[in-house]
Amino acid sequence: MGVPVGACRALACVMVASGAAVVRFRSSGGGIVGHGVLVDEEHVVTCAHVVNAALGRPPRSAEDATGQVVRLEFPLLAQLAALAPERRARVDVWAEPGTAFDGVDVAGLTLVGEARPIGATPMPLAHDDRTEGDVLLFGPVEGRPGGWVLAQLRPLVKQFRQQIDQRAHGVHMAQPRYSGTPVLDPRTESVLGILVAVATRRDDADVYAIPVTSLVAAWPAAFAPLPVSPYKGLEAFGRDDAPLFFGRDAMTDELVSAVDARGLVPVVGASGAGKSSLVQAGLVPRLAAGHTDWLFVLVRPRLRLETALAAGFARAAGSSENVPLSELEAWQARIGSIGLSAAGDLLLAATGADRLLLVIDQFEETVDDSSAPHGLLDGLAELAACERSDTVAVLTLREDAFGRFFVLPGRFGEALRRTAVALRGWRQMSSTLRSCGLPDSAA
Incomplete structure (x- = not known):
C-alpha cells in the first residue's frame, strides 16, 4: 500500500x-x-x-x-x-x-x-x-x-x-x-x-x-x-482561542442581540476582516457562557452543503466523527423533507438543549449560481422570518460574493439583504455593501 x-x-x-x-x-x-x-x-x-x-x-x-x-x-x-x-x-x-x-x-x-x-x-x-x-x-x-x-x-x-x-x-x-x-x-x-x-x-x-x-x-x-503564541497570522481564531480574542466586544454584542432576535444572521465583510474569528471566538463563547443551553453545530462545507449539514447534525446527535452512511442519509432526508427549522427541533429534542446555533463558515464557497441548493436556501429564508427561533443560522460571507445571491430564485436574496450584519475590520467597508443598503457596524 x-x-x-x-x-x-x-x-x-x-x-x-x-x-x-x-x-x-x-x-x-x-x-x-x-x-x-x-x-x-x-x-x-x-x-x-x-x-x-x-x-x-x-x-x-x-x-x-x-x-x-x-x-x-x-x-x-x-x-x-x-x-x-x-x-x-x-x-x-x-x-x-x-x-x-x-x-x-x-x-x-x-x-x-x-x-x-x-x-x-x-x-x-x-x-x-x-x-x-x-x-x-x-x-x-x-x-x-x-x-x-x-x-x-x-x-x-x-x-x-x-x-x-x-x-x-x-x-x-x-x-x-x-x-x-x-x-x-x-x-x-x-x-x-x-x-x-x-x-x-x-x-x-x-x-x-x-x-x-x-x-x-x-x-x-x-x-x-x-x-502558545497569541498571534494567529492568517488563521482564524477558534472557540478555544476566546481568551486571546480582543477588541471586538461591540461587534460581539451586536451579534448576540441579532441571534436573540431572528433566525438568520449573515455576517458579511471583506476577506481577512475577521468574520470567522468574530463568530467562533467571540459569539460562540459568549453564548456558551450565558444562561441558555446552546447546542453548536459548525460546518465548513467544500462541496455539497446538504451533505455537510447532515454530517454536522449527525455528529451533534452523538454520531462518530466518521458518520456512518446510513445516519448521513437519514439526516439529509430529514432536512430535505421537513426543513432546517423542524430538523433543528428534532436535534434539540434528541440532545435536550434549549437552542441550536448553526454556523456555516465561508458560505460563499458552498453556493454558486449554477448549483445552489434552493431547498436549503428557502429553509434559511424561513429562519429569517422568525422573530425568535430556537434554531439560528449564522453565515459568514465574503462581501465580494454578496451581490450574486440576490439574483437567485426564491426568497433567500431578500432575506439576506434584510438580515445581514456588515463587518468592518481594518479595511473600510467597500462600495459593494454600501450600495446594498447595509448598516455600517462598529469595528
Whole structure:
C-alpha cells in the first residue's frame, strides 16, 4: 500500500525543514551508538542509555553521568557521513535508564564551546502528548545517514512508554542504534517524543517512545515548551482561542442581540476582516457562557452543503466523527423533507438543549449560481422570518460574493439583504455593501 499524497508532502516538507536537528552519538571506537535531537539553540535530548554507550559504559548503567562531556555530530548537514559537523555537549540532566520499559531513560545535554552549526534548525518539543494519528520516525536509508518513515501512534503502554506502529514494512524501519531519534508531528514539525526501544523480530513493526511529557518532566527549565503564541497570522481564531480574542466586544454584542432576535444572521465583510474569528471566538463563547443551553453545530462545507449539514447534525446527535452512511442519509432526508427549522427541533429534542446555533463558515464557497441548493436556501429564508427561533443560522460571507445571491430564485436574496450584519475590520467597508443598503457596524 502506498503512502497517501498528503503524507508524502508532509514527509518532504519535514525532511527539508527539520531533519538537520537530528544528532548522532558514537562510541570511543567510532561506532554509532544512538541519536538525539536539538530542541532549541543549545539543548539536546536523548536517552540515558545512549549517553552510557557514548561514554563506554554498559547501556543500562545507573551511574550518574551528570557533568560528563560527550561528542555528537549532525549527520544530515553533510554530503558524506564522515564530514558531519561535530560538537561537544555536557550532560546536565540524567534520569537513569532502568530496563527498556521501566526506567525514565532521559538525558538532557547542553552544547559547550561552539554554537550549533549553521543549518541545524532546532525542532521544538510539542506542548502535549498525543495518543493517535500519523507521525514520522527517523530511520536508516541506504546511501544516506537517515530519513523519515511514516508510523501510527498508539496509546501509552506504561507511564513512560508509548507504542508506535511502523508502516514501512521493510522499506527503512527504525532499528537498534536509532534510540533517541525524534517522533515528529508532520503537521506542526514538533517533537512528540523520542525513540527508546524497537522490536527485535524483523517482522515486528512495533517501536516504543518516551512521550514528550516525560521529557519535559525530566528537565522543565530547558524543555518546557514556550506558551502558545497569541498571534494567529492568517488563521482564524477558534472557540478555544476566546481568551486571546480582543477588541471586538461591540461587534460581539451586536451579534448576540441579532441571534436573540431572528433566525438568520449573515455576517458579511471583506476577506481577512475577521468574520470567522468574530463568530467562533467571540459569539460562540459568549453564548456558551450565558444562561441558555446552546447546542453548536459548525460546518465548513467544500462541496455539497446538504451533505455537510447532515454530517454536522449527525455528529451533534452523538454520531462518530466518521458518520456512518446510513445516519448521513437519514439526516439529509430529514432536512430535505421537513426543513432546517423542524430538523433543528428534532436535534434539540434528541440532545435536550434549549437552542441550536448553526454556523456555516465561508458560505460563499458552498453556493454558486449554477448549483445552489434552493431547498436549503428557502429553509434559511424561513429562519429569517422568525422573530425568535430556537434554531439560528449564522453565515459568514465574503462581501465580494454578496451581490450574486440576490439574483437567485426564491426568497433567500431578500432575506439576506434584510438580515445581514456588515463587518468592518481594518479595511473600510467597500462600495459593494454600501450600495446594498447595509448598516455600517462598529469595528
